[in-house]
Amino acid sequence: MKKYLFIIKTEIMSNLQYIFNVIFGYVGYFILLFILFNLWKYLYSDPNELINGYSMSQMMWYVVITEILWMALGGKKLNTKICNDVKSGNITYNINKPYSYIGYSLSTHLGDILVKGVVYFLLGMLTGLIFLGKFPSLNIIQVIVVIITMFLATIISILIIMALSLVAFFIEDATPFYWVYSKLILILGTIFPIEYFPVIFQKILNFSPIYVVSYGPAKLFVDFSWKSAVVIIIAQIIYIFIAYIICQIIYKKGVKRINVNGG
Amino acid sequence: MLMAVRNQIKVIFLSIKYALMRELLNKTTFLSNVIFMVLNNSSMIIQWLILFSIRDNFGDYGLKQVILLIGLSSSIYGFAHFFFEKSFKLSETINTGKLDAYIVQPKNILLSTITSDIQVSALGDLLFGLIVYLFYGFSFPSFILYYIFTMTGGLILVCISVIFHSLSFWFNNADLGADTINNMMINVSTYPDSIFKGAVKWLLFTIIPVGIANYIPVKIITSFNPYLFIINISVCLLFIVITFIIFYKGLRRYSSSNLMSARI
Numbered sequence: 001m002k003k004y005l006f007i008i009k010t011e012i013m014s015n016l017q018y019i020f021n022v023i024f025g026y027v028g029y030f031i032l033l034f035i036l037f038n039l040w041k042y043l044y045s046d047p048n049e050l051i052n053g054y055s056m057s058q059m060m061w062y063v064v065i066t067e068i069l070w071m072a073l074g075g076k077k078l079n080t081k082i083c084n085d086v087k088s089g090n091i092t093y094n095i096n097k098p099y100s101y102i103g104y105s106l107s108t109h110l111g112d113i114l115v116k117g118v119v120y121f122l123l124g125m126l127t128g129l130i131f132l133g134k135f136p137s138l139n140i141i142q143v144i145v146v147i148i149t150m151f152l153a154t155i156i157s158i159l160i161i162m163a164l165s166l167v168a169f170f171i172e173d174a175t176p177f178y179w180v181y182s183k184l185i186l187i188l189g190t191i192f193p194i195e196y197f198p199v200i201f202q203k204i205l206n207f208s209p210i211y212v213v214s215y216g217p218a219k220l221f222v223d224f225s226w227k228s229a230v231v232i233i234i235a236q237i238i239y240i241f242i243a244y245i246i247c248q249i250i251y252k253k254g255v256k257r258i259n260v261n262g263g
Numbered sequence: 264m265l266m267a268v269r270n271q272i273k274v275i276f277l278s279i280k281y282a283l284m285r286e287l288l289n290k291t292t293f294l295s296n297v298i299f300m301v302l303n304n305s306s307m308i309i310q311w312l313i314l315f316s317i318r319d320n321f322g323d324y325g326l327k328q329v330i331l332l333i334g335l336s337s338s339i340y341g342f343a344h345f346f347f348e349k350s351f352k353l354s355e356t357i358n359t360g361k362l363d364a365y366i367v368q369p370k371n372i373l374l375s376t377i378t379s380d381i382q383v384s385a386l387g388d389l390l391f392g393l394i395v396y397l398f399y400g401f402s403f404p405s406f407i408l409y410y411i412f413t414m415t416g417g418l419i420l421v422c423i424s425v426i427f428h429s430l431s432f433w434f435n436n437a438d439l440g441a442d443t444i445n446n447m448m449i450n451v452s453t454y455p456d457s458i459f460k461g462a463v464k465w466l467l468f469t470i471i472p473v474g475i476a477n478y479i480p481v482k483i484i485t486s487f488n489p490y491l492f493i494i495n496i497s498v499c500l501l502f503i504v505i506t507f508i509i510f511y512k513g514l515r516r517y518s519s520s521n522l523m524s525a526r527i
């Protein structure tokens with residue numbers, strides 16, 4: 001565990017050198033948020049109106065949180081890196097090292113995005129406050145719980161993207177799987193809460209990764225309840241365990257197929 | 264002059280042909296890229312079906328117009344990224360000194376550079392655009408207009424990208440700005456202009472020309488307006504001229520890195 005924490009620390013130190021890039025990257029997040037704010041403003045003719053149980057302010061804060069989770073994640077970068085590692089054979093450099101490739105990739109990427117995540121969170125809160133005038137009513141402990149669920153959601157997202165990317169062992173380019181996954185998360189988890197879908201579909205979504213990687217933390221932020229918090233955290237821990245096992249299975253099966261010519 | 268243009272076009276198509284042949288070496292990857300991109304884009308339709316279940320229209324846009332807008336945006340993106348993929352990575356080419364390989368060719372440097380690579384998945388965007396257009400409703404005049412606007416919109420997208428990436432000749436990290444503008448163009452283009460108001464709407468029809476590339480064409484296809492058509496074509500030509508001026512001004516500041524490389 002110590003070695004993985006060291007990898008995370010190294011990545012954080014490295015990213016702090018490029019803090020300007022992180023802040024500049026926030027512009028992209030802000031634009032997306034701005035579009036969605038305009039969209040919801042247009043949809044809510046009256047700000048106090050409730051659509052599927054959400055007020056305009058709740059909907060916008062929901063989007064702030066889900067977009068932080070998605071934009072700070074850097075999923076495309078992770079997907080490209082793992083696909084390239086597999087395609088180029090670079091993955092072999094990790095085989096004889098005293099760590100697991102899954103653990104190494106997870107900690108590298110986590111370290112890589114932690115600075116971004118904190119900056120996006122702070123600036124996202126500020127943007128939301130400027131646009132909406134006030135925060136949802138949460139006390140400090142509830143905010144900490146939301147942050148914990150956001151952190152766990154990020155770990156699950158990384159593991160899922162890793163599992164999808166490791167399919168590159170079998171079909172060379174696994175990027176298309178990532179596209180579809182990212183769009184599913186965007187439509188089913190980022191822009192709309194689960195309540196916007198038909199009841200039968202809601203039941204399926206409640207057991208899907210969307211519940212733990214985007215809906216759960218955002219729902220807690222706009223409508224906190226301790227019961228939901230416990231359910232979400234338990235579901236996230238189960239998902240981390242399952243996603244990690246799946247990554248290991250794909251990796252172990254895939255790594256047997258490696259055929260590297262020396263050079 | 265005409266001969267030179269003909270030769271240039273021939274070289275562009277040869278470059279694209281060889282890039283496509285290279286990608287076709289792995290047919291599974293090629294097909295999965297195209298098919299999954301179609302599926303990926305289809306999710307936008309789901310998003311708008313949900314939004315239209317809340318409200319019947321978005322200003323001038325009904326569901327049919329929004330679907331047309333999504334299809335056109337997808338086609339524009341596909342056209343730009345299939346034929347001119349390198350225009351979206353131009354900063355890297357400039358910063359790493361890889362322009363050398365194009366400067367020594369007896370052809371137009373900008374065109375040779377930006378057409379030297381393709382994005383296979385962009386074929387999926389083009390295919391999705393065609394499917395959506397057919398769903399919207401086929402008629403010969405609208406079909407011609409749809410693909411004229413795919414080209415003008417694609418060229419505007421490419422021009423914006425080249426202009427901002429060309430700032431790499433003057434500044435470090437210009438790619439960050441270029442990527443942000445490109446993403447902004449793509450993100451905004453799938454939402455109708457009726458949700459934007461005031462200064463933002465003005466920006467979308469001027470500095471960030473999503474309005475010219477996407478919104479005006481949808482208005483023309485649904486109800487033909489010759490003035491708007493002329494505006495679309497003129498702005499496209501204007502952007503092409505500005506792009507060439509800025510790129511070649513910047514090119515004077517370019518210095519070779521003496522990088523030895525082979526284009527295979």
